[in-house]
Amino acid sequence: MSALEVNRHVRDSASWSMADPLGVDRRSCLRLDRNESTRPVSGTVAAALSAHLSGAGFHWYPSDERLTARIAEYCGVPAQSVLVTNGSDQAIDITLRTFLQPGSRMLVATPEFIPFRRVAGLLGAQVEGVPYEPDFTFPYVGFRAAARRRPEVIVFINPNNPTGTLVDPEFVREILVEYPDVPVIVDEAYYEFTGVTVAPWVNRYRNLIVFRTFSKAFAMAGLRLGYAVADPAVLEQIRKLRNPFDVNEPAIVAGEAQLSAMDEVDGHTEEIMSKVKPMVLEFFRDLDVPVVPGSANFLLVRPEDGAGTVRLLRESRVLVQPLHGPLVEGMFRLTVGQRQEMEEFARVFTHVHRETGGRTGPRTPSGPVTRAEPDGT
Numbered sequence: 001m002s003a004l005e006v007n008r009h010v011r012d013s014a015s016w017s018m019a020d021p022l023g024v025d026r027r028s029c030l031r032l033d034r035n036e037s038t039r040p041v042s043g044t045v046a047a048a049l050s051a052h053l054s055g056a057g058f059h060w061y062p063s064d065e066r067l068t069a070r071i072a073e074y075c076g077v078p079a080q081s082v083l084v085t086n087g088s089d090q091a092i093d094i095t096l097r098t099f100l101q102p103g104s105r106m107l108v109a110t111p112e113f114i115p116f117r118r119v120a121g122l123l124g125a126q127v128e129g130v131p132y133e134p135d136f137t138f139p140y141v142g143f144r145a146a147a148r149r150r151p152e153v154i155v156f157i158n159p160n161n162p163t164g165t166l167v168d169p170e171f172v173r174e175i176l177v178e179y180p181d182v183p184v185i186v187d188e189a190y191y192e193f194t195g196v197t198v199a200p201w202v203n204r205y206r207n208l209i210v211f212r213t214f215s216k217a218f219a220m221a222g223l224r225l226g227y228a229v230a231d232p233a234v235l236e237q238i239r240k241l242r243n244p245f246d247v248n249e250p251a252i253v254a255g256e257a258q259l260s261a262m263d264e265v266d267g268h269t270e271e272i273m274s275k276v277k278p279m280v281l282e283f284f285r286d287l288d289v290p291v292v293p294g295s296a297n298f299l300l301v302r303p304e305d306g307a308g309t310v311r312l313l314r315e316s317r318v319l320v321q322p323l324h325g326p327l328v329e330g331m332f333r334l335t336v337g338q339r340q341e342m343e344e345f346a347r348v349f350t351h352v353h354r355e356t357g358g359r360t361g362p363r364t365p366s367g368p369v370t371r372a373e374p375d376g377t
């Protein structure tokens with residue numbers, strides 16, 4: 001069969017593969033590699049989904065107007081400033097497709113959340129990457145210098161994945177003001193963990209586009225729900241690239257339900273950020289293993305033997321995300337789950353650390369070290 005002619009930007013892109021390289025069944029593992037919530041959706045959400053199923057059912061095409069209004073209220077913007085999307089991955093996809101074309105340049109601090117680079121590549125656009133500082137802080141000077149070269153799109157990921165770095169919102173404001181004709185994207189996937197946001201500023205800055213997601217603090221990664229917040233005229237353009245029914249009804253029902261029970265989300269993020277994460281940081285400090293704490297529900301760890309550690313953890317059915325490339329080579333990203341899960345992680349890591357020749361510190365985290373069920377929940 002003769003080869004089909006494929007768009008060259010598609011042909012030159014790598015394929016996505018989310019399958020485990022060793023064929024490990026993720027469901028049987030402690031999954032600390034994707035920054036998902038390790039707790040399932042709340043009882044409120046589960047009840048709303050089952051009530052909807054038994055009452056209205058899921059046989060109609062979805063309609064997202066009410067959810068859009070609720071999100072707008074949550075963000076402090078008018079409903080016309082919100083576009084719900086199939087995960088914030090879709091917001092990234094359709095927004096970049098709105099503004100980039102072959103030869104365009106996208107400015108972002110690196111290493112960054114990979115889909116931005118992938119979508120830009122598929123569009124034939126160039127990535128102007130400014131490396132984070134060696135101490136993982138935001139590269140303010142280099143970024144400002146690169147902005148002067150007038151990229152077609154400027155991206156802030158706040159906080160960034162994988163580095164966990166926060167950028168000062170006042171710096172974002174300066175860029176918004178200095179370049180009013182350049183779309184400035186701020187990805188706030190982890191907003192609920194940091195409390196840092198510029199979303200209400202879309203009422204003032206017409207070049208600002210903010211992305212958020214229900215995949216992290218809201219525990220709905222499997223439902224695929226995200227949104228973009230921007231000036232209505234900007235959203236009107238982006239909306240052209242979204243199909244009318246891309247966001248499914250279960251996601252809409254779940255999103256509405258959780259937004260009316262925000263105390264559950266707040267309680268969860270508070271527990272992770274002010275109790276469990278400090279406990280995990282203390283664990284690594286005691287072992288003398290360097291970490292980059294970041295500002296959200298994940299951190300970076302630099303063991304002496306990065307590849308060996310990730311492999312041995314995996315053999316014990318603990319999944320973490322190995323990182324590659326400048327600044328992060330040999331590190332892994334660790335999602336902070338619930339207390340019991342992190343105690344289990346500590347138990348396994350201590351063993352692996354010893355096996356890979358690391359120094360063994362004085363103690364494991366406070367509290368009893370219990371064995372979690374192997375499904376990781």
Ligand SMILES: Cc1ncc(COP(=O)(O)O)c(C=O)c1O
Nearest residue numbers: 087088089113161189213215226
């Ligand atoms: C910075 C950042 N943006 C966007 C996403 C995508 O989230 P979603 O599940 O909403 O597509 C992630 C997921 O890891 C992320 O880390």
